Amino acid sequence: MDEQGDSILKMAESEEIVMTAAKRDGKAIMRLERTFTSEIDHSKVHHVAGGPYKGILINKTSAGLVDVGPAEGRLEFLAYLVNEGKHNECLQDHWTLKFWFRGTEDGLVKKNTYTDYFQELMDPADFPKDYVCFIKKALVLLRGYSVIKRVELQAQQTNCPSPEDVIPPIRSFTTVFTPATNSFRFIPEVCIKKKSFITFKVKAACDVRVALSSIYGDVNRKAHEIVIGAEGNTKSCIRECTNGTVRTESMTMNILSNENFRYFWINWANHHLEVGRGAQYGYGRFLHLHVLPKRQFKVNCLAVATSKSTTGHWEFAELLADHKEEDPEVEVGRIAKRKRIRDQYMWLSRKYRMLHFLEDAFPNVVKVEDLVSKCKMKVSDLFVIAVVLAELQERGLVKEVIEGHWMRNHGGGATQTEDEVKLVKVMPVLSSRDQPTIAIVTTLFCEKLAVDAMIEDKTTFVKCKTEGESQVYTTGRIGKHRVVSTKLPRTPGDVEASNIAAGNSVTRLLGTFSKVEHVFLVGVGGGVSKQHDPDDPVTSDDHVTLGDVVVSMPSNGTNAMYTKCFIRENIGEESLGYSSRTWHSHDETLRRIVKKMKEKSVEDMKHLDQLIKSALVQLSVTDSKFQKPSIVPNTSGESSPEDLSERGTTVVCGAIASISCFDDDESLKMSFAKSNEIKAFDKDFEAVLESLEGNRNESYLMIRGIADFQYGGRKEWQPYASLVAAACMKTIISVLK
Structure with a gap:
């Protein structure tokens, strides 16, 4: 689908459609799920389809299905069937189709998507003649609707209409x-x-x-x-x-x-x-x-x-509208209206795709031609791109540095005043009194906004280049300490280039501000949930859930604060070998503060909540949503909505790791985390740590707000996770002598 983002298109390249049949409360369930090839458990696969059905796998019948939380859309209808094996006996089934989505598309796009899927599935010109053909068609169609993550088909024989009488057979539900x-x-x-x-x-x-x-x-x-x-x-x-x-x-x-x-x-x-x-x-x-x-x-x-x-x-x-008997002119009008709506949301999709790319690249400047190629757009879309950029500029979100070169504005929107951000060719020389002694490094745009919300008397300098790497530095004060924050540029889809840029940016930061003594690496990560391990009892002190904070501290009797697992290889039939490297700060000043915080956690947590509330007021002018999401699917060890609403922010101490070599094996990943007392995962941050080590910085601390249970990539949780991590950072700095 043209309107889907670059990430969805990339994911679709290595995915299969997997069907699993099961029973739930006496009802037949068929779950059709878009699954990464690396995540498929082949021991459960009954059949691998070929020919026109290539890319479709059928699992063995399951005793039960994993709870994946409430559906985002639902369709219900009555199916009237004839059983040829029983003298053409008439049957009536109550069918329910539930839909889950991925990406950040608007609700209207999602509703139109599952409505189009259903109407194509039920097309009278190609209507399935039996259950098997119906399931086959549902599987094949799903391949073309990449925004749909999962479909569940549930059938139950019934002798009466729907529970709410007088409601016709086909209904669409929006959750x-x-x-x-x-x-x-x-x-x-x-x-x-x-x-x-x-x-x-x-x-x-x-x-x-x-x-x-x-x-x-x-x-x-x-x-x-x-x-x-x-x-x-x-x-x-x-x-x-x-x-x-x-x-x-x-x-x-x-x-x-x-x-x-x-x-x-x-x-x-x-x-x-x-x-x-x-x-x-x-x-x-x-x-x-x-x-x-x-x-x-x-x-x-x-x-x-x-x-x-x-x-x-x-x-x-x-x-769900039935158009078969309507006036042709009305139908033409409806089709035209649907096309207008689709065009509007394709426009929105392009706009946010471009905005997210500029946010990742910030503070680097992006050429229009790079936006075209990186955002999977066409050269013929240049007019559309120009209009979109003009609209984003009017809203104060982006600016054209020179003709054809664009950059995300440092602020959040139109309310941001320009005198807070200064574009400079050379960083001004700061007096000895104004030189920062603390540096804060972020990677995501929302992380930078959250950190800056904790800084007082701040001024932002953007050292802007149209070619090469730019730098952004926000100087100011936290408590009695002078601080500077920066954001590392990212190149989506190019890990190696992003790592090189990250290392270079940290080296420039420490070279520009030579009096920096302590460095905080603040941002989002994925939690290691104890719920994955039934043999390991969960306690409030070490259980990590969404919205919590993990602070990098040595664990497992070693000095390891951060672990990177580089390779994974099989030795023999059962043994597993891997190489890893660990990092830790030699100066224990920051670690001693964290230990004291844990000893009087109740008092510090109250202060943490106050910082979060105060920052939310300041961040309300931005386009990012920093409020805590309140509804969470109960899956992958995540807490239920009730758990999250009653449980306050918890600060957990432990090692952080990057172990992407275990991505295709959840059990090995969790086993490694348990044996090394890993509390959170993130994506390949070793380039920054190597730069700190190479520049002989002896005092640093990594703080990760938990956004999911993978690597912190869950977008709806990233802003809030960034905020709690930034608040924890400020709490530590406030008591630093």
């Missing part, structure tokens, strides 16, 4: 999660512009909020707000705009549940706003408001939120 932040999330995939009525179900403890707005992105002007289960799940009301004047309310004791979904409907026809409980309009109404003429407007969009007291799990059901 939405809202964090405990009071922030509204607009849902373009639930189109209400031509509707006057919606039904939905929600699971939350209290305070679920629905905004019906006239203007997309605005809930403060032409909008109605419906609050269900306010004041401790005792009251519901309708307000003008968000947090506006209450126009009507009613007592609704325990109307919501945090354990089970509850159905609701909202109607806004003829300037009457009604809210009721249940799936059928007209029944269970508990709120009604006649909208006064001066407050009347056309409802065009929908947004939902939950208060700071609860998270929310929502599902919106819509009919």
